[in-house]
Amino acid sequence: MRGLAGIAACGTSLASHPARSRPPAPYVPRFFTSAEWAFLIAACDRLIPADENGPGARALDVPRFIDMQMDTPYAFGAQWYMLAPFVQGPDNLGYQLPYAPRDLYRRGIAGMNAHAATRHGRPFADLAPALQDDLLRGAENNRLVFGDIPSSVFFDQLLANVMEGAFSDPVHGGNTGLGGWTMLGFPGARADFMDWVDRYGAHYPLGSVSISGETA
Amino acid sequence: MSDDARRLKPVDVVIVGGGWAGSIMAKEMTEAGRSVVMLERGPDRSTASEGAYPASIDELEANFRYKLFQDLSKNTVTIRNNSQQTALPYRRMAAFLPGEGVGGAGLHWSGVHFRIPPDDLRMRSRVIEKYGAGFIPEGMNLQDYGVTYEELEPFFDKAEKVFGTSGEPYMINGKVVGKGNVFSPSRSDHFPLPALKDVYTAHLFRKAAEEAGFHPYSLPAANASRQYVNPYGAQMGPCNFCGYCSGYACYMYSKASPNVNILPVLRQHPLFDLRAGCHVLKVELDADGRRATGVTYTDPDGKVVTQPAEMVILTAFQFHNVRLMLLSGIGRPYDPVRNEGVVGRNFVYQNVTTSTVWLDRGVETNQYIGAGGGGVAFDDFNSENFDHGPLGFVGGSPVWVNQAGVRAIAAAHSGGPPGTPRWGSAWKAGMIDTYRHSLRIDAHGSNMAYRDVYLDLDPTWKDAYGQPLLRMTFDWKDNDIRMNRYVVDRIGDVAKAMGARRVNLTKREFGRPFDTRQYQTTHLGGGAVMGSDPGTSALNRYLQSWDVHNVFVIGANAFPQGTGYNPTGMVAALAYWAAHHIRTTYLASPGPLAG
Numbered sequence: 001m002r003g004l005a006g007i008a009a010c011g012t013s014l015a016s017h018p019a020r021s022r023p024p025a026p027y028v029p030r031f032f033t034s035a036e037w038a039f040l041i042a043a044c045d046r047l048i049p050a051d052e053n054g055p056g057a058r059a060l061d062v063p064r065f066i067d068m069q070m071d072t073p074y075a076f077g078a079q080w081y082m083l084a085p086f087v088q089g090p091d092n093l094g095y096q097l098p099y100a101p102r103d104l105y106r107r108g109i110a111g112m113n114a115h116a117a118t119r120h121g122r123p124f125a126d127l128a129p130a131l132q133d134d135l136l137r138g139a140e141n142n143r144l145v146f147g148d149i150p151s152s153v154f155f156d157q158l159l160a161n162v163m164e165g166a167f168s169d170p171v172h173g174g175n176t177g178l179g180g181w182t183m184l185g186f187p188g189a190r191a192d193f194m195d196w197v198d199r200y201g202a203h204y205p206l207g208s209v210s211i212s213g214e215t216a
Numbered sequence: 217m218s219d220d221a222r223r224l225k226p227v228d229v230v231i232v233g234g235g236w237a238g239s240i241m242a243k244e245m246t247e248a249g250r251s252v253v254m255l256e257r258g259p260d261r262s263t264a265s266e267g268a269y270p271a272s273i274d275e276l277e278a279n280f281r282y283k284l285f286q287d288l289s290k291n292t293v294t295i296r297n298n299s300q301q302t303a304l305p306y307r308r309m310a311a312f313l314p315g316e317g318v319g320g321a322g323l324h325w326s327g328v329h330f331r332i333p334p335d336d337l338r339m340r341s342r343v344i345e346k347y348g349a350g351f352i353p354e355g356m357n358l359q360d361y362g363v364t365y366e367e368l369e370p371f372f373d374k375a376e377k378v379f380g381t382s383g384e385p386y387m388i389n390g391k392v393v394g395k396g397n398v399f400s401p402s403r404s405d406h407f408p409l410p411a412l413k414d415v416y417t418a419h420l421f422r423k424a425a426e427e428a429g430f431h432p433y434s435l436p437a438a439n440a441s442r443q444y445v446n447p448y449g450a451q452m453g454p455c456n457f458c459g460y461c462s463g464y465a466c467y468m469y470s471k472a473s474p475n476v477n478i479l480p481v482l483r484q485h486p487l488f489d490l491r492a493g494c495h496v497l498k499v500e501l502d503a504d505g506r507r508a509t510g511v512t513y514t515d516p517d518g519k520v521v522t523q524p525a526e527m528v529i530l531t532a533f534q535f536h537n538v539r540l541m542l543l544s545g546i547g548r549p550y551d552p553v554r555n556e557g558v559v560g561r562n563f564v565y566q567n568v569t570t571s572t573v574w575l576d577r578g579v580e581t582n583q584y585i586g587a588g589g590g591g592v593a594f595d596d597f598n599s600e601n602f603d604h605g606p607l608g609f610v611g612g613s614p615v616w617v618n619q620a621g622v623r624a625i626a627a628a629h630s631g632g633p634p635g636t637p638r639w640g641s642a643w644k645a646g647m648i649d650t651y652r653h654s655l656r657i658d659a660h661g662s663n664m665a666y667r668d669v670y671l672d673l674d675p676t677w678k679d680a681y682g683q684p685l686l687r688m689t690f691d692w693k694d695n696d697i698r699m700n701r702y703v704v705d706r707i708g709d710v711a712k713a714m715g716a717r718r719v720n721l722t723k724r725e726f727g728r729p730f731d732t733r734q735y736q737t738t739h740l741g742g743g744a745v746m747g748s749d750p751g752t753s754a755l756n757r758y759l760q761s762w763d764v765h766n767v768f769v770i771g772a773n774a775f776p777q778g779t780g781y782n783p784t785g786m787v788a789a790l791a792y793w794a795a796h797h798i799r800t801t802y803l804a805s806p807g808p809l810a811g
């Protein structure tokens with residue numbers, strides 16, 4: 001159980017967290033092991049593949065985003081109620097596992113690779129895309145078991161972070177070159193439509209801009 | 217816990233919680249010459265720091281890491297659908313997002329700013345007059361507020377002037393003056409500012425709703441359509457539809473917040489003492505439990521201290537107010553088996569579902585543009601504006617386009633039309649099409665109060681201070697599901713008039729329980745309701761505890777059942793109403809204001 005002190009500190013701590021300053025390329029993961037990193041890169045690129053609609057998760061540096069997030073309070077479960085007892089119940093009453101995002105990744109990736117090895121004799125990253133998709137769908141539909149973690153819980157965690165990485169401000173390490181925003185037509189931090197609010201149905205002419213002033 | 221607690225110098229009034237309700241009460245009490253201590257568990261916040269552009273325009277931090285919201289790691293609730301289940305902790309933010317820190321949820325709310333429909337204030341009486349007592353379903357605790365629209369009107373007016381609300385009136389002093397909501401009651405004055413411009417989707421909705429035979433109007437919005445100075449001298453800038461509204465402090469100083477509209481003045485007042493990082497544990501009562509003597513809280517160093525006061529005002533937000541009453545022994549806890557007791561009774565929510573309409577691919581809906589309170593609504597199926605007789609349900613729902621700004625991560629999550637995969641190339645195509653060419657229409661319905669839907673203290677889980685969590689027992693009931701389904705079908709009529717390429721009408725499904733994992737709204741209500749019968753209300757019509765006369769409890773907890781509107785306009789009016797009676801009557805002779 002957390003102590004009584006430090007009430008005022010939370011909520012403001014994220015703003016000054018080191019994860020916000022972007023490390024130089026080539027990126028070396030700080031949290032993920034090399035086997036986990038290979039899984040992450042492969043899985044992210046299946047969840048958001050490069051195609052005629054825009055870049056894939058790998059080009060958007062989504063794996064880097066997720067690794068950088070693993071160093072924030074969020075990844076340690078600091079924003080979740082994590083006091084015991086942990087009792088499982090119906091899905092609609094929400095998440096009830098004692099695991100923070102870091103634990104979910106550690107156990108979930110091991111589980112995915114174990115399933116890949118049992119079925120196909122190779123780790124996930126070395127499988128053909130169609131087999132990777134099968135395993136991801138299996139996890140999504142909760143057809144795999146990773147110890148006490150339902151595979152859909154891991155999948156949902158991964159998918160949520162992948163979406164965040166592709167579409168959040170590049171200050172967090174993903175959405176490289178504003179490629180996520182450009183494919184969507186989202187202007188980013190422009191945040192001023194005084195002159196555009198009643199230009200009905202028209203295409204907004206300005207490209208995306210990031211918090212740091214990067215434009216696409 | 218109070219025995220070894222440090223005792224501080226007594227003050228006149230202690231206020232628990234620094235949101236809209238707390239800031240209004242603090243302003244009024246200092247105006248009345250009383251010394252006020254306002255205790256806020258979260259950090260001190262201001263628009264200058266939290267709203268500084270461009271760092272504040274960060275969707276990940278604001279909407280996915282909940283930078284300005286309640287720290288659930290310290291305190292949350294448990295939830296179950298019925299009293300046979302074990303309630304489980306709400307461990308991650310999802311269905312509702314309570315605020316924290318100075319300004320409360322008022323720093324980052326959206327700004328839709330309503331007056332409650334007059335019929336909603338006397339809903340039980342009205343339903344019986346129109347349809348007979350037999351019309352009220354078994355198990356529904358339908359009640360009146362014990363206060364009328366005419367009594368509250370000056371306080372709605374005052375709140376709108378303080379908030380700098382933009383809107384189009386319909387009737388002033390009985391004369392039709394504008395194109396506002398034809399179902400809205402007469403007002404004593406104009407809105408302080410003209411209505412916001414319609415964004416494109418709202419413009420299309422207005423035309424289509426008219427064609428479908430309904431009566432569209434501009435949503436009243438506490439987002440300033442022009443520069444404005446409120447009666448306290450606080451300044452607001454014009455809203456630029458930045459689209460980063462809900463969940464953000466407004467960098468334009470356009471969205472009304474306690475931090476912009478009240479606190480800059482209040483902070484200067486010599487009688488006002490704001491203490492952030494102070495979590496109130498309970499209200500202290502005298503030996504016979506009839507009078508509050510102050511509150512006990514943990515200070516920022518984790519020390520437990522007692523602040524003695526002549527009067528305690530709870531403004532900690534709807535369910536925190538109820539919990540503090542239960543933890544302090546103020547009022548009789550509700551017993552759902554006997555339908556007796558009052559604290560925890562009539563817990564309600566907002567019965568909202570969002571439908572999606574896709575337009576031709578040549579049309580850009582520009583969903584990233586928007587203001588939190590802006591949009592167009594119709595009230596033809598809200599409140600008692602329509603005949604419920606043949607429909608057989610109680611309650612109603614406004615229907616609206618309220619485009620607060622849809623940002624990129626949210627768009628990625630909402631994906632494509634039903635049937636589209638959640639990832640891969642098909643998701644990408646569906647999501648991009650949906651973001652560029654669709655619009656969202658809400659049925660923002662009321663939720664009635666039921667005997668077996670209530671709040672009490674959880675027997676198992678505790679907060680970081682060792683106190684029991686609040687337990688919510690909540691589910692959707694058939695009456696409310698039927699209401700939602702009827703109104704959502706009317707959205708179908710509007711979509712047809714819009715020339716929709718595709719429509720997804722989202723309705724509540726019978727037998728599908730309340731799902732804590734899906735965001736709905738933070739419009740929670742009831743649990744310590746106002747009324748004229750101490751047998752069915754925890755508070756009298758002045759929001760004063762029936763049992764402990766120097767405790768006032770201000771918030772949406774006072775609503776006897778849900779309404780189709782967003783709550784804050786009503787919460788602010790109730791705060792000014794209670795403050796008026798405290799100032800004119802209670803302070804001179806403290807005691808029960810209603811007998």
Ligand SMILES: Cc1cc2nc3c(=O)[nH]c(=O)nc-3n(C[C@H](O)[C@H](O)[C@H](O)COP(=O)(O)OP(=O)(O)OC[C@H]3O[C@@H](n4cnc5c(N)ncnc54)[C@H](O)[C@@H]3O)c2cc1C
Nearest residue numbers: 233235236237257316320321326327328496532533782784
């Ligand atoms: C994203 C979002 C959008 C919204 N949009 C709208 C809208 O458009 N229109 C509308 O009408 N409403 C809207 N609401 C609801 C609106 O924000 C609330 O109705 C309103 O802010 C309630 O004000 P309050 O003062 O009662 O509570 P709050 O603003 O929640 O303030 C209560 C304060 O009390 C503090 N507190 C709680 N417990 C303790 C304790 N034990 N000790 C010390 N302090 C404590 C909290 O930290 C908090 O700061 C929205 C809410 C959210 C989250």
Ligand code: SF4
Nearest residue numbers: 455458461466471587
């Ligand atoms: S939309 Fe308007 S009111 Fe809302 S944050 Fe932006 S400028 Fe402020």
